[in-house]
Amino acid sequence: xxxxxxxxxxxxxxxxxxxxxxxxxxxxxxxxxxxxxxxxxxxxxxxxxxxxxxxxxxxxxxxxxxxxxxxxxxxxxxxxxxxxxxxxxxxxxxxxxxxxxxxxxxxxxxxxxxxxxxxxxxxxxxxxxxxxxxxxxxxxxxxxxxxxxxxxxxxxxxxxxxxxxxxxxxxxxxxxxxxxxxxxxxxxxxxxxxxxxxxxxxxxxxxxxxxxxxxxxxxxxxxxxxxxxxxxxxxxxxxxxxxxxx
Amino acid sequence: xxxxxxxxxxxxxxxxxxxxxxxxxxxxxxxxxxxxxxxxxxxxxxxxxxxxxxxxxxxxxxxxxxxxxxxxxxxxxxxxxxxxxxxxxxxxxxxxxxxxxxxxxxxxxxxxxxxxxxxxxxxxxxxxxxxxxxxxxxxxxxxxxxxxxxxxxxxxxxxxxxxxxxxxxxxxxxxxxxxxxxxxxxxxxxxxxxxxxx
Numbered sequence: 265x266x267x268x269x270x271x272x273x274x275x276x277x278x279x280x281x282x283x284x285x286x287x288x289x290x291x292x293x294x295x296x297x298x299x300x301x302x303x304x305x306x307x308x309x310x311x312x313x314x315x316x317x318x319x320x321x322x323x324x325x326x327x328x329x330x331x332x333x334x335x336x337x338x339x340x341x342x343x344x345x346x347x348x349x350x351x352x353x354x355x356x357x358x359x360x361x362x363x364x365x366x367x368x369x370x371x372x373x374x375x376x377x378x379x380x381x382x383x384x385x386x387x388x389x390x391x392x393x394x395x396x397x398x399x400x401x402x403x404x405x406x407x408x409x410x411x412x413x414x415x416x417x418x419x420x421x422x423x424x425x426x427x428x429x430x431x432x433x434x435x436x437x438x439x440x441x442x443x444x445x446x447x448x449x450x451x452x453x454x455x456x457x458x459x460x461x462x463x464x465x466x467x468x469x470x471x472x473x474x475x476x477x478x479x480x481x482x483x484x485x486x487x488x489x490x491x492x493x494x495x496x497x498x499x500x501x502x503x504x505x506x507x508x509x510x
Numbered sequence: 511x512x513x514x515x516x517x518x519x520x521x522x523x524x525x526x527x528x529x530x531x532x533x534x535x536x537x538x539x540x541x542x543x544x545x546x547x548x549x550x551x552x553x554x555x556x557x558x559x560x561x562x563x564x565x566x567x568x569x570x571x572x573x574x575x576x577x578x579x580x581x582x583x584x585x586x587x588x589x590x591x592x593x594x595x596x597x598x599x600x601x602x603x604x605x606x607x608x609x610x611x612x613x614x615x616x617x618x619x620x621x622x623x624x625x626x627x628x629x630x631x632x633x634x635x636x637x638x639x640x641x642x643x644x645x646x647x648x649x650x651x652x653x654x655x656x657x658x659x660x661x662x663x664x665x666x667x668x669x670x671x672x673x674x675x676x677x678x679x680x681x682x683x684x685x686x687x688x689x690x691x692x693x694x695x696x697x698x699x700x701x702x703x704x705x706x707x708x
Contacts, residue, residue: 280692282693300648311568329531
């Protein structure tokens with residue numbers, strides 16, 4: 265049954281992806297081949313007369329091979345390795361088993377499809393569970409309250425102002441600058457914030473002209489509410505103003 | 511070397527027998543065993559150096575082949591597919607056991623040892639001992655080769671399969687199989703030069 269029982273020849277390696285380089289390289293390959301051939305000639309080889317009967321007796325104890333032999337392997341030894349081997353074997357039978365019974369190929373294809381569907385389902389469930397455990401769905405929970413408006417594209421633009429008003433909530437205090445202008449008249453810049461008290465932020469927003477040191481940082485403080493769109497972060501300025509316009 | 515026509519006819523017979531087994535004719539497998547028994551036992555014996563152990567491994571290879579007969583894709587001869595199973599089992603068995611060489615003082619063939627000596631070489635027990643040691647060294651070197659070099663070398667020299675048959679059985683391109691054989695022989699030569707540790 266063997267097609268090539270002859271001694272190893274150097275031309276057997278011609279056409280290799282990696283060509284043999286030099287005579288020394290080939291000589292080493294030939295030397296190793298001769299060592300193997302010497303071993304081959306000296307090894308005992310003839311099987312006993314009852315070998316075939318022994319094999320058939322062992323085969324008798326096996327279930328009949330069929331198209332579902334791959335599944336039988338899994339039934340006998342349900343391990344991950346045998347399961348993977350069964351899927352591989354079923355794939356090979358389904359897509360490369362040309363000339364095999366159509367029933368066998370169909371069964372193998374069905375097995376591969378079932379495994380694929382189960383694998384995809386388990387993977388999806390695992391991903392969903394992992395995302396839930398990581399809180400990815402919780403972070404997006406405020407958004408689902410908005411999607412209702414997003415369904416209507418025309419409503420979308422109307423929602424944008426709802427975000428804008430939070431910074432514009434500061435204009436509410438801009439009414440107070442009139443109070444900050446008063447300190448200008450008094451000429452006591454330090455007293456004016458003290459007099460205004462809590463609304464000291466409001467002068468920064470509008471009444472910057474006089475209170476230079478306190479005003480300029482407060483103008484930079486006014487963007488805070490805009491940075492954090494949620495009014496709850498900065499309750500003082502935007503909490504009152506943001507909720508009002510919004 | 512068998513002619514291409516004979517090989518093709520034999521492969522057709524093998525396919526017919528395999529189909530018969532898959533259709534429920536369990537006895538058709540006997541024909542396959544009778545066809546391949548000598549080749550499989552010979553391959554295992556060359557790897558293991560012991561005929562009894564080789565028969566055990568060959569029997570196991572036949573049972574595995576029977577069990578997974580439906581997975582044979584029919585590419586190349588059935589014997590090459592079977593030889594691949596047998597060689598893998600034999601190499602695994604060789605790697606698992608201790609490397610012990612049993613020498614028969616009488617110079618005759620020992621069938622109860624790990625490496626039975628052939629008939630006395632010219633009646634010289636020293637020469638027989640040296641050859642047995644050399645064979646054991648070569649077997650150890652082959653067993654220590656990395657895959658896929660070990661498989662290609664074993665299939666080519668122990669199972670006496672052509673490189674095209676090996677390519678069909680393993681599903682690799684012929685050029686790749688040739689490269690694996692070349693590299694395997696080069697590594698084997700290097701291991702023999704260095705002296706393979708037992």
